[in-house]
Amino acid sequence: MKAPSVTRRQGLLIGGILFGLITLGLLIDGGGQLIGDVAGVFSVSYLASAIRLTVPIAFAAMGGIFAEKTGVINIGLEGLLIIGAFGAVASLYALSATPIGANIWLAFVLAIVASTIVALLFAIVCIEFKADQIIAGLAVWLIALGFAPFASIIIWRRTSSPSVGTFSTISIPGLSALPSIGPLFEATPPVFLLALAVPFSWYLLNRTTFGMWIEASGEDPKSLDTAGVDVRKVRYAGVLLSGVYCGIGGAGLALNTGQFVGSGDTMIDGRGWIGLTAYLIGNYNPVGAFLASFLFAGLEALQLQLQQIAGYDVSSTLVGIIPYVAVLIVLTFVGRTRMPSAAGEHYDSDE
Amino acid sequence: MEPDEQDERATTGTPPAVHLDGITKRFPGVIANDDVDLEVERGTIHALVGENGAGKTTLMNVLYGLYEPTEGTVRIDGEPQTFDDPGDAMDVGIGMIHQHFMLVDTMTVAENVVLGDEPTKWGGIVTDRERANRETQALADRYGLEVEPTELIEEISVGEQQRVEILKTLYRGADILILDEPTAVLTPQEVQSLFGILRELIAEGKTIIFITHKLGEALEVADEISVLRKGKLVGTVDAETATREELARMMVGRDVLLEVDKPAASRGDLVLDVEAVTIEDDRGVVAADSVSFGVHQGEVFGIAGVDGNGQSELIEAITGLRKPTDGTITFDGRDITTDSRRSRVSAGMAYVAEDRQKRSLVMEYELQRNGLLGRQHLRPFSDGRLIDWGATGEYVDDIIEEYDVRPADPTAKAHSFSGGNQQKFIVGREFERDPSLVIASQPTRGVDIGSIEFIHNRLLELRSDGKAVLLVSSKLDEVTQLSDRLGVMHDGEIIAVVDPDEVTEEELGLLMAGERPDNLDVDGARVRRSSV
Numbered sequence: 001m002k003a004p005s006v007t008r009r010q011g012l013l014i015g016g017i018l019f020g021l022i023t024l025g026l027l028i029d030g031g032g033q034l035i036g037d038v039a040g041v042f043s044v045s046y047l048a049s050a051i052r053l054t055v056p057i058a059f060a061a062m063g064g065i066f067a068e069k070t071g072v073i074n075i076g077l078e079g080l081l082i083i084g085a086f087g088a089v090a091s092l093y094a095l096s097a098t099p100i101g102a103n104i105w106l107a108f109v110l111a112i113v114a115s116t117i118v119a120l121l122f123a124i125v126c127i128e129f130k131a132d133q134i135i136a137g138l139a140v141w142l143i144a145l146g147f148a149p150f151a152s153i154i155i156w157r158r159t160s161s162p163s164v165g166t167f168s169t170i171s172i173p174g175l176s177a178l179p180s181i182g183p184l185f186e187a188t189p190p191v192f193l194l195a196l197a198v199p200f201s202w203y204l205l206n207r208t209t210f211g212m213w214i215e216a217s218g219e220d221p222k223s224l225d226t227a228g229v230d231v232r233k234v235r236y237a238g239v240l241l242s243g244v245y246c247g248i249g250g251a252g253l254a255l256n257t258g259q260f261v262g263s264g265d266t267m268i269d270g271r272g273w274i275g276l277t278a279y280l281i282g283n284y285n286p287v288g289a290f291l292a293s294f295l296f297a298g299l300e301a302l303q304l305q306l307q308q309i310a311g312y313d314v315s316s317t318l319v320g321i322i323p324y325v326a327v328l329i330v331l332t333f334v335g336r337t338r339m340p341s342a343a344g345e346h347y348d349s350d351e
Numbered sequence: 352m353e354p355d356e357q358d359e360r361a362t363t364g365t366p367p368a369v370h371l372d373g374i375t376k377r378f379p380g381v382i383a384n385d386d387v388d389l390e391v392e393r394g395t396i397h398a399l400v401g402e403n404g405a406g407k408t409t410l411m412n413v414l415y416g417l418y419e420p421t422e423g424t425v426r427i428d429g430e431p432q433t434f435d436d437p438g439d440a441m442d443v444g445i446g447m448i449h450q451h452f453m454l455v456d457t458m459t460v461a462e463n464v465v466l467g468d469e470p471t472k473w474g475g476i477v478t479d480r481e482r483a484n485r486e487t488q489a490l491a492d493r494y495g496l497e498v499e500p501t502e503l504i505e506e507i508s509v510g511e512q513q514r515v516e517i518l519k520t521l522y523r524g525a526d527i528l529i530l531d532e533p534t535a536v537l538t539p540q541e542v543q544s545l546f547g548i549l550r551e552l553i554a555e556g557k558t559i560i561f562i563t564h565k566l567g568e569a570l571e572v573a574d575e576i577s578v579l580r581k582g583k584l585v586g587t588v589d590a591e592t593a594t595r596e597e598l599a600r601m602m603v604g605r606d607v608l609l610e611v612d613k614p615a616a617s618r619g620d621l622v623l624d625v626e627a628v629t630i631e632d633d634r635g636v637v638a639a640d641s642v643s644f645g646v647h648q649g650e651v652f653g654i655a656g657v658d659g660n661g662q663s664e665l666i667e668a669i670t671g672l673r674k675p676t677d678g679t680i681t682f683d684g685r686d687i688t689t690d691s692r693r694s695r696v697s698a699g700m701a702y703v704a705e706d707r708q709k710r711s712l713v714m715e716y717e718l719q720r721n722g723l724l725g726r727q728h729l730r731p732f733s734d735g736r737l738i739d740w741g742a743t744g745e746y747v748d749d750i751i752e753e754y755d756v757r758p759a760d761p762t763a764k765a766h767s768f769s770g771g772n773q774q775k776f777i778v779g780r781e782f783e784r785d786p787s788l789v790i791a792s793q794p795t796r797g798v799d800i801g802s803i804e805f806i807h808n809r810l811l812e813l814r815s816d817g818k819a820v821l822l823v824s825s826k827l828d829e830v831t832q833l834s835d836r837l838g839v840m841h842d843g844e845i846i847a848v849v850d851p852d853e854v855t856e857e858e859l860g861l862l863m864a865g866e867r868p869d870n871l872d873v874d875g876a877r878v879r880r881s882s883v
Binding site: 207208209210212213215216219220222223224226227228229341 | 437438441447449452453454455456457458462463466467468469471475476477478519
């Protein structure tokens with residue numbers, strides 16, 4: 001696979017400039033006080049919170065890459081994140097009779113298993129029964145969107161869970177003591193997992209034999225089949241990996257917050273959809289997808305903090321749309337994404 | 352009529368490399384292969400010829416393990432074999448080079464060669480690309496196949512892609528190579544280089560089975576030629592002594608006129624005038640660059656060239672399926688550059704599209720409704736509001752009878768017909784419109800030899816009737832035989848307009864590859880428009 005093209009980098013650059021422009025736009029009639037307030041938003045702790053918000057988006061995005069590169073478009077990422085988040089909190093709640101220390105990891109693993117099982121069902125429907133991938137993916141989202149709050153009501157009598165506990169922060173000895181950037185090395189396990197998952201995913205796709213099969217499966221499954229590799233197995237693996245990644249992303253988000261929120265669009269709140277956009281902007285490259293995810297998460301963190309600056313009469317709804325407007329603008333500038341040629345197509349080996 | 356050239360080979364000590372012993376393959380309702388006996392000696396090239404649907408590919412799929420024979424035995428080097436899948440066939444050294452290349456465009460040459468059987472490092476997880484490159488290069492050097500292991504498939508020519516396909520099978524240790532219609536997409540020069548490679552391979556002790564319906568190629572490269580017709584082996588002949596006429600008769604079961612008998616042209620008024628037309632393809636890349644030519648009444652203007660040099664876009668612009676970015680197109684003296692497709696049809700432009708399933712037929716419609724397509728708004732098929740199914744039915748019945756479409760069932764859906772019969776139906780529908788201009792793009796692609804003869808004759812009849820015919824074909828013999836003037840397209844330009852009776856195949860090949868031979872009048876290119 002090729003590295004992100006120059007236009008793509010420019011796209012991300014434009015996104016970066018957007019940060020500045022949006023800030024500037026808010027300044028126009030704000031005066032000096034606002035400059036100071038907004039400038040105060042950008043700090044190392046802001047960066048740390050942006051990275052925390054990147055976790056669910058980037059994991060969903062990388063999961064989506066694995067599925068789609070094998071030829072199965074998984075637009076159910078949002079649903080899988082919901083299952084991951086709910087699964088983690090519900091498991092931890094059920095286990096909470098015992099001390100939290102080891103259980104939170106057990107809950108984390110169970111959430112991944114739950115999300116992967118749903119992904120497996122999606123894979124079976126798409127690969128064995130040749131269902132339309134887009135419709136099946138929508139079904140995953142809608143089912144998760146209905147199931148998680150429903151189960152919440154059964155367990156907790158309301159759509160959201162009580163607080164069940166969070167991952168504790170891990171500090172990397174030495175690095176976290178560094179001046180100014182130190183706080184970046186004090187984070188919860190999902191953040192560190194993300195730091196490992198990005199290079200791991202890139203390596204898996206670009207250097208391993210399995211990665212080669214993934215690419216062949218999405219580009220030209222017949223060639224792969226003739227070469228004696230079972231396309232079905234590769235596609236299952238790709239979709240299951242998307243389940244695992246979304247499980248990590250959803251559980252990571254929930255166990256950072258310590259609670260499952262099932263009202264409205266649930267606590268996932270469109271992050272799976274943003275993840276889908278992120279990997280398209282990143283042109284199916286995990287590193288690019290991570291950067292795009294980080295951009296969105298950064299804008300999200302920005303709008304959250306802007307809303308908290310007291311004393312300005314800007315509608316919070318208006319501030320809230322900043323990340324989405326940014327997505328639209330970046331998509332416009334980012335140029336053409338090359339989809340895998342056989343993405344979305346069923347493969348029938350006995351043809 | 353049955354020729355009787357069954358090869359009487361003296362029994363020798365070594366068994367043949369491939370022995371298909373009484374192979375019968377039945378599908379529900381069809382016998383694709385009927386008791387076929389085929390022997391191929393080690394170190395020889397064996398051509399398998401036959402019309403579309405004669406059972407060539409089925410037979411090879413049996414040999415390659417894709418199908419299990421209903422009856423009969425496959426023997427490799429004398430040993431009976433049963434293959435459950437192509438993997439088993441590969442294990443005993445049988446490799447298949449498919450007509451449609453099995454290559455992943457976004458991967459490199461070497462990655463494609465080793466795909467599925469990768470050299471690995473670090474415990475078998477990571478592909479050892481250096482070794483893959485090295486081994487590909489070594490194999491390529493050994494058999495004289497020129498490729499660059501690190502290039503991407505999408506960046507190399509079709510001829511090179513075919514060499515990669517051959518390397519893939521060699522890498523897997525194939526001793527017996529099956530090539531399915533390998534020359535369909537090659538220029539004459541590339542064909543010659545392929546034949547060179549095949550000779551190199553048999554010199555190294557490989558055995559080659561070469562599926563084709565081009566008799567000339569079979570005669571040129573093969574040692575022996577087997578002919579299949581309607582699933583049966585008609586005979587095996589020695590390529591040294593066989594003739595084209597003899598082979599054609601064996602294939603079709605009757606005498607076939609191989610050379611087109613063309614009366615002299617009587618050129619009339621200019622019908623289509625294309626002037627400095629520039630067209631962009633879907634990606635916005637210039638596909639045809641300032642192309643000019645004209646087609647007159649009573650002449651066939653041919654356009655030759657390797658697929659993908661702008662012919663498709665040019666035809667789409669003329670027929671109204673694509674907007675040119677520059678230039679004018681005049682039809683019967685009227686500027687139609689921006690006219691709709693519908694008004695062009697109404698004005699008398701008939702179009703036999705290159706992709707019949709995509710452009711010419713609705714596969715899920717029966718012939719009746721397909722026959723109406725394009726004229727559903729015109730009399731006598733419609734009074735402007737309702738369709739007159741009676742008139743449509745008569746019209747379709749006439750086409751079916753006149754153009755010998757089989758089975759003669761106007762209520763059968765298009766997809767249930769063979770390619771040749773679909774094409775005959777389309778040709779009938781378009782030609783019977785009483786058009787003033789017929790645009791025929793690859794009119795005989797994937798069509799059997801009997802139907803080709805028929806379509807060619809119909810085109811020449813239109814010409815005699817004073818119609819203008821624009822013919823695009825990547826088959827050289829077709830365009831040279833039918834055309835009165837022949838434009839050669841390369842890289843979006845008509846680089847020369849030649850007289851097909853005077854130009855040699857070598858010169859055409861060079862033109863198609865973008866080189867204008869010294870001895871060819873350069874003016875041929877300059878006076879592109881001998882019209883005006």
